[in-house]
Amino acid sequence: MNTANQRLFNQTNKESKLVEQEVRRDDIGFGTKLTDSHSRLINQDGTFNIVRVNSSLWDRLNVYNRLITMGWIQFLSWLLVFYVTANTLFAEVYMLAGADSLKAADDKVLYSPFWKCFFFSSQTLTTVGYGHISPDSFLTSSIAAFESMMGLLAFALATGLLYGRFSRPMAHIRFSKQAVFAPYLDVNGWMFRIINTRANQLINLEVSVSMSRVEPKSDGALSRKYYNLSLERNKVSFFPTNWTLVHPITEHSPLYGCTPEDLEQSDTEFLVSVQALDDTFMQNVHTRFSYRYNEVKWAQKFRPMFDGSEQTPVRLDLDKLDETEEAPLN
Amino acid sequence: MNTANQRLFNQTNKESKLVEQEVRRDDIGFGTKLTDSHSRLINQDGTFNIVRVNSSLWDRLNVYNRLITMGWIQFLSWLLVFYVTANTLFAEVYMLAGADSLKAADDKVLYSPFWKCFFFSSQTLTTVGYGHISPDSFLTSSIAAFESMMGLLAFALATGLLYGRFSRPMAHIRFSKQAVFAPYLDVNGWMFRIINTRANQLINLEVSVSMSRVEPKSDGALSRKYYNLSLERNKVSFFPTNWTLVHPITEHSPLYGCTPEDLEQSDTEFLVSVQALDDTFMQNVHTRFSYRYNEVKWAQKFRPMFDGSEQTPVRLDLDKLDETEEAPLN
Amino acid sequence: MNTANQRLFNQTNKESKLVEQEVRRDDIGFGTKLTDSHSRLINQDGTFNIVRVNSSLWDRLNVYNRLITMGWIQFLSWLLVFYVTANTLFAEVYMLAGADSLKAADDKVLYSPFWKCFFFSSQTLTTVGYGHISPDSFLTSSIAAFESMMGLLAFALATGLLYGRFSRPMAHIRFSKQAVFAPYLDVNGWMFRIINTRANQLINLEVSVSMSRVEPKSDGALSRKYYNLSLERNKVSFFPTNWTLVHPITEHSPLYGCTPEDLEQSDTEFLVSVQALDDTFMQNVHTRFSYRYNEVKWAQKFRPMFDGSEQTPVRLDLDKLDETEEAPLN
């Protein structure tokens, strides 16, 4: 250890103003180094625009998470591939152990030794076990005993994943494709709109919006800064209809006095995070979205989503989510 | 982009009083547009009185949520329908592949080719696989291998749903059918009463009550407003007996000075939301209820639910939940 | 509606001091009516001392909760009873449908028709399906197809319950059998001690203690009152060893100046509630305990639970949990 450093802290750094400033700085977890203006931070599907290198094979595979989040067709295809592969492997093992020692009720021409082993394997793996093919030696009996156990375990994983995917709580929230700058009371506001596309209820919704932009530091170097945008209302108990979220642009807003050009030059991105409780099993759900500067319309306001008819109950038209109309700003 | 709007925010809208007012306004998520006085917002079963149009087929089906929340008879019927349909379909496939290649131990008259295929399918789908009928060609063996895999997956969904329904945490809370205006200490109070109908414990109960009514705005147009009603006590650790929730009507209450006619004309609805922890697995449970103006009794108070006997332990009579008696208001 | 009540609230009940008092009163959910001094509120196993009458059959059965919380022997016995009963019922059905139409490989004397049906049923219900007995008519094939489906569903419930019970998160916290009044710093304290009996970690423990006692109201009638007892420390991040919880008896304590006789006469009960996170799956666990006045020792302090040896790592002797020694009070 460097003895020259033993003097450490003997200086009287009492209170540090820089530390206090730093503590108050908003940062949602991306840091200040991401100043490349050609890429967005959060993709519109909620994933992050970061690549990991040198992670371990296991971490890169990330098996469980991947099997839960991949598409349904991909998932079912993997199941089928796995099933056929497992049967093929076990069929080869039975072939090695002697296909003759699998006794079939009667041997049609069709039953080539390989396919006999293959179908015996499938009947063992799924524990269907018709018995028209049966193991007839110590070796094949042992392999079959092992395979049926493996089959139970493997299908437990497969069916667990299947049900996990099926029952996974998700916020079926659709965001308006574009955010808008619209007049709001006697000022203007930055707004976007969300709906719950499903009939199952989301309760206790909470929304937070951060704005991220690249700003020059005092030494001229670019640095990414984050601002939490206060919302007119960031929490509701129920979410039965649509909800327009409004950030009022008053003097306190970091957007105060901004022009469209400012947004573009500073590579502005609006990061939205929504948390809620799914009413069915009272599970937390979470979803992310982002609007970049070119996904924000100026001087437009959202049109109502109720279809205007006098019918009861009230009818909410989901197709109108993205509809806006001109509205001169204040 | 409209260059005329580039002047945006150059005006000095410093602090906006309207924005401050709006931020303070209570809103539980319904918005201000629902002023139709012929319908209630929350049905007494806790669902919302809103219809969605133009939602996607998948969102309208909402399969998982629907299968969890439908009645038991409906659920079991769907299972049976699905089982019979799947067997019929696979039976047709085996018929196409040649019913002869399913070898049965012996062919009684009763075994029409279709029913042989049908029962073979059912024995494969459930993996019971007696083997008195067995696949005897490459094609039928392959179909059977596929069907047994499908059977495992499909029954995993069915049994997962079955157990999910069975173990779903629910707040078995019964609300008194009517709320009352009753004398409370030296003022009056708006009250309702709840009980836990089950012996399993609910802990850390939290209740919130919102009142919603239609009020004329300054320009005369009707607008729905929301008020959070403060309760004398909105949180308890345990819930072993009944609990009467009381909103004291002091000067601060939006109900101060109200008459029954006022409630009716303003289409008043009381929205109740209860959250708790089910002690069995420490899961969150949530339930909603609402009282409309015509479900509120005036000058009545709840009668005690203990049966008055001197027995030990204390006996709580659930049938007395709705019992009230006249009580002149203060 | 009583028109005489329309005058409601026209009086000027501005602020009510009684309401303010009532709001500040501690109540953990038992109410003020339970003043019978012969029974405790919370049994030492954490259940409540209340009986419900007139609850519905379904609520009284409370099937799921009961199957989860009953003892293991009882649970497994119910499974066995259910399995034998189901097989007997289906055996009767097969008998009605004609035992002859269940074809057995060969009919030993031993195979009485009933037992043939019974064992066929068990082989169908568990989907083991050897096939040495097989359905040989349309009717029995249909029943078997139905039974195998029922078997899958019923065993899904049984195994779901089994695993639910096995994996149910529980706080394996043992409470000292007695609480003590002991000297604490320069005052005295009411103390009890807890340990985690398992090696799996509980984190973020939070303990709250309420004292309940019967007190005369201003009119002389008895009423049960509740006091939250402040603890010297009510929250810890980790719980690797024992933890002695201390309520310091300063002037602010409702126990200040109490004698053992006071505790007895006022039927004092200390209600303890512990919440924590089980580290294995990060699930919430909760446990309750209570000490009545006769389970509190005076002028005793707990002896250390470390076995005093100089060994590493530190050894915690669980048998010493209840050991106390005389300690004169301050």
Place this chain on the structure above:
Amino acid sequence: MNTANQRLFNQTNKESKLVEQEVRRDDIGFGTKLTDSHSRLINQDGTFNIVRVNSSLWDRLNVYNRLITMGWIQFLSWLLVFYVTANTLFAEVYMLAGADSLKAADDKVLYSPFWKCFFFSSQTLTTVGYGHISPDSFLTSSIAAFESMMGLLAFALATGLLYGRFSRPMAHIRFSKQAVFAPYLDVNGWMFRIINTRANQLINLEVSVSMSRVEPKSDGALSRKYYNLSLERNKVSFFPTNWTLVHPITEHSPLYGCTPEDLEQSDTEFLVSVQALDDTFMQNVHTRFSYRYNEVKWAQKFRPMFDGSEQTPVRLDLDKLDETEEAPLN
């Protein structure tokens, strides 16, 4: 009860300054007695350095927790051992009941009575039930009926555990092997660095750091004290890249003015606790880590983990997590 103690609390211990001090003392749950400087409190794998004696057999086995947390190879070996043992036991039972009453399709030399019973048992336990061996007496039929039921229950536990292990939410957070004392703004800071090694998102991370060290009390006896270290930022919404946690060493820090020798003599240990939400199923995850005095480098700072290339998207090199370079302290 000792009547001499009835005078209890009659003295006027009004406010106790000692009690107030004690209440303010930081303690994360280890107590003050662990002053042995040769052992750490938290092992680097997050377990605690404590041994329990005299716990009950059941508590020591701690079956469920152990089966969930043991290694995969160990777990699968236990499954295999259990499977073979169960089959052996049932095989013995069938032997006792008479191996002859298990009828095999044809008896090859290979089929010794024991192995016939053994393989029949395995085919029953897994419900594969080929049927080429089948029970042919009342006794063996009954045992087989019982075994198939046991098989379903036992495999339900095994597969439940398997899936529980597979789907168990874990914080795949890697900590830098060493913490550092590095210059930070105009003061110095104690720092460590973490990364998420997986692509699945952790959100709402919260980190807390406690420092524990042995200090002499006023009477000279050693006592372990705990300090909560304030962090420049202890909460972020997202965790897509690396995160360097900084405790600024200002006058308020218990590390202010410390030398490496101080840390060693006082057996200083830094305890880190991280909580987060796994985005996949919105489950809480938690992880612990600790740095002892000899795992802290002086006058070193972490090097950036971005690989510096101008590529898009940003590339994070996980191998650089532990890289530090000399940096003279302020």
